[in-house]
Amino acid sequence: MRLLHYINPLFAGITILVLSAFCIKNPFESKNTKRFQIEGLAQGTTYSITYYSDSESVKKPRIDSIFSELDQSLSIYNPNSIISQFNESDAGVEIDKHFYNVVRKSLEIHKATDGAFDITVYPLVRAWGFGNERVSIIPDSAEIQSLMPCIGSEKLRLSHSRLEKSLPCVKIDVNGIAQGYSVDVMADFLESNGITDYLVEIGGEIRVKGKKHPENTPMSIGIETPSENAFSSTGIRQVIQVPAGAVTTSGSYRNFRKVGSRRISHIIDPKTGYSASTEIISVTVIAKDAITADGYDNALLLMGLKHSMKLMKKHKNLHAYFIYQKPDGSIADTTTAGFSKFLKP
Amino acid sequence: MAAQSNSRRQFIATGLTAAGLSVISNPLFAARPKAADKIRLGIIGTGSRGAGLCTLIKEMPDIALVACCDTIPENLQKGLSLAEKGAKGYSDYRKLLDDKSLDAVIIATPLYLHYPMAVAAIQAGKHIYLEKSMTYDIPQAIDLVKKVNASKLVFQIGYQYRYYGLYHRVKEIIKENWLGKITHFECQYNRNSNWRFPVKDPKMERQINWRMYREYCGGPLSELCAHEIDVVNYLVDSHPLKVVGLGGINYWKDGRDTYDNIRTVYDYPGGVKASVTSVLSNAYNGYSIRILGDKATVEILRDKAYIYTESTNNAKGTVDGVTGATLAVTTQGKGVEVAYGKAGEESLEPTVYALQDFVKCIKDKKQPISNVETGRDGSIAIHMGNAAADTEAVQIWKPEYSV
Structure with a gap:
């Protein structure tokens, strides 16, 4: 899932992110558990943290300071961030623990997805106009070819304190995974404050644990129906309940550029240099943590349905739900074997 | 120093003239339409809107603005200053319409004049670009439809949007x-x-x-x-x-x-x-x-x-969170x-697109x-x-x- 820090004029203007459960006071509830909600803006999107606790042990300023710490490390829109320094460097930079965690996981998923997920895709992302600057033209094949030598995670070398690159033109973009990581950081922060019932959501990426109170029922997560065009409102296509874990979605339906009648997706294939064009419209992944789910969802979108299903068979702890377009143009959905047990009864 | 920059300026001017001449003399470089292919246009009314149109037309290679008409001398001068060299000026629009060499006219006058001028222009066989709104009253609007449909002229109203x-x-x-x-x-x-x-x-x-x-x-x-x-x-x-x-x-x-x-x-x-x-x-x-x-x-x-x-609201009722792109x-x-x-x-x-289409309609004989x-x-x-x-x-x- 990408962080969106600038407006593509064609972005969907869709509104509902979180429909909070109503807080109903039940006089017969024995525990004194209350619902707390923190909402705000971060990483170019909205976030919402809901937790159930006896006291307001986590407040907004603390959450926002964690966001700013993450930003300092991972935001390509912040010219002083570690990632920006790395991209500007010739050989590499010193890194912090967030940067290490994200790059380490990225390299792991790169390997597991046979290179479909690749953070070194950034020069291509920029050329296609999805980087930190707008471009008005689309790149030609010569430009794409000239960038291909800079692409490939094997050009990175990671240690706990440094990230090195083998060519100066290697630049990375962790937007496909950093939002999931941020969700995990927030969830871990809640847990370190003794909170066991919560739902953290940043830009549609979620981590959830426990139940809501006083109802003592599982929390429900809606999977958005992809919109057929950039602006129409979406509804909920499926509702799932995950006792403890993460749910993320990657879709080509919201972040794209339109050139003539062509839609150019923001997900660029690191192997070809061109925008992904598979039948998958949206893929939702359930995993134990959000960094894993978020890293895989982009890769699956790029790999297409057949390869995705094959890959998922190898990963028993990952579950996926796909909305895709059939050759006749109609929209259908399918899931991996393990996904259906999460569907709300 | 001054002399130097002066001579330098002269050199540039001479160079430009030479370049300009070579363009004209070499037909391979004739990117602009020849005079004969241009629409010969007259404009009736060169007040604020009319002069605005003249300014846009000046940059349009398919149109030669060769006649202007306005009853107010300052307006007429303004129009002529934006028209082709040697363009004719009139204070009486009927005289402008008498000019057989004109293919088309723009009418950019106060509303009450639209109908009589448009009718006269139809009678004179000119294609017409009439500024909005079309007519002063309803009977004129209905009658103008009949008159235009009876002619084979292009008749466009200046609704550029x-x-x-x-x-x-x-x-x-x-x-x-x-x-x-x-x-x-x-x-x-x-x-x-x-x-x-x-x-x-x-x-x-x-x-x-x-x-x-x-x-x-x-x-x-x-x-x-x-x-x-x-x-x-x-x-x-x-x-x-x-x-x-x-x-x-x-x-x-x-x-x-x-x-x-x-x-x-x-x-x-x-x-x-x-x-x-x-x-x-x-x-x-x-x-x-x-x-x-x-x-x-x-x-x-x-x-x-x-x-x-x-x-x-989503059909499945309230949920605690939504996952999506x-x-x-x-x-x-x-x-x-x-x-x-x-x-x-x-x-x-937007008016440039409207005028471009006017030219195209005249050339392709379309409404x-x-x-x-x-x-x-x-x-x-x-x-x-x-x-x-x-x-x-x-x-x-x-x-x-x-x-």
Whole structure:
């Protein structure tokens, strides 16, 4: 899932992110558990943290300071961030623990997805106009070819304190995974404050644990129906309940550029240099943590349905739900074997 | 030092002349159409709008502006200064129309003159680009349709927004059902000014500030809101069935007899309502059209449009969180800009597109998109709106209007 820090004029203007459960006071509830909600803006999107606790042990300023710490490390829109320094460097930079965690996981998923997920895709992302600057033209094949030598995670070398690159033109973009990581950081922060019932959501990426109170029922997560065009409102296509874990979605339906009648997706294939064009419209992944789910969802979108299903068979702890377009143009959905047990009864 | 830079300047000038000559003498470099291929155009009325048109035409390679007409000498001089070298100046439009070498004319005069001038131009066999709105009253509109249809001339009305990519895109969005069911249009064309031009000689007041007087035009509705009424007609592919309205002169009590505020509501087929407002004492969002659909709103401004999505509740009831493709924060509560035109392509003044199409229609012998029939519908709607405000009674579109 990408962080969106600038407006593509064609972005969907869709509104509902979180429909909070109503807080109903039940006089017969024995525990004194209350619902707390923190909402705000971060990483170019909205976030919402809901937790159930006896006291307001986590407040907004603390959450926002964690966001700013993450930003300092991972935001390509912040010219002083570690990632920006790395991209500007010739050989590499010193890194912090967030940067290490994200790059380490990225390299792991790169390997597991046979290179479909690749953070070194950034020069291509920029050329296609999805980087930190707008471009008005689309790149030609010569430009794409000239960038291909800079692409490939094997050009990175990671240690706990440094990230090195083998060519100066290697630049990375962790937007496909950093939002999931941020969700995990927030969830871990809640847990370190003794909170066991919560739902953290940043830009549609979620981590959830426990139940809501006083109802003592599982929390429900809606999977958005992809919109057929950039602006129409979406509804909920499926509702799932995950006792403890993460749910993320990657879709080509919201972040794209339109050139003539062509839609150019923001997900660029690191192997070809061109925008992904598979039948998958949206893929939702359930995993134990959000960094894993978020890293895989982009890769699956790029790999297409057949390869995705094959890959998922190898990963028993990952579950996926796909909305895709059939050759006749109609929209259908399918899931991996393990996904259906999460569907709300 | 001075001498040096002088000689340098001379050298550049000489160089340029030489280059210019070589271009003319070498037919391979003749990118601009030859004089014979150009539309020979005359313009009647070179006041503020007419001179504006002349400025745009100057940059258009397919048109040679070779005649200008205006009764006010300063206006005429202005027009001639923007026309081709050797262009002829007239104070009597009939003399201009007598010029057999002219292919086409633009009429950019006060509204009450549109009909007689257009009729004379048809009789003279000229293709016509007539500024909006089309006619002063309803009978003239109906009669002009007959006269144009009996001729084989291109007759275009200066509703340039029908040629503007922004409106094409909005129409496309509507067709693709992005807005859902459209129930209302809210149009305003407001300004915070007395809407007057300075008058040196008091005798010239009515000639210069003709917009202030009903004898010459329909006031804000015919001179400002006309565009918006035409846009609604264009977007719904229809014309209004009835209209109610209120108007008054409540702010600029300066001797004018056209309204300084008017608010009308037009009723279109299917119960679609279009409010059309002009207020001359407030300029917030001066020009705007909001299209209200049950899925989203489009707000059209001068050269931009924004779309605002309606929130809808999901069918499966309340959930605690929603997972989906990341939503840009800037799209929530704020409008998303509607993109139009080709990426990287320079956007031109809408009137340029309209004039380009006028040239094309003449060359291809086709009737324009903004034609005598759409012009008639606009003029009748304007007249009905003013009549509704004048009489404070509902005005109904009569079947004979559309024949």
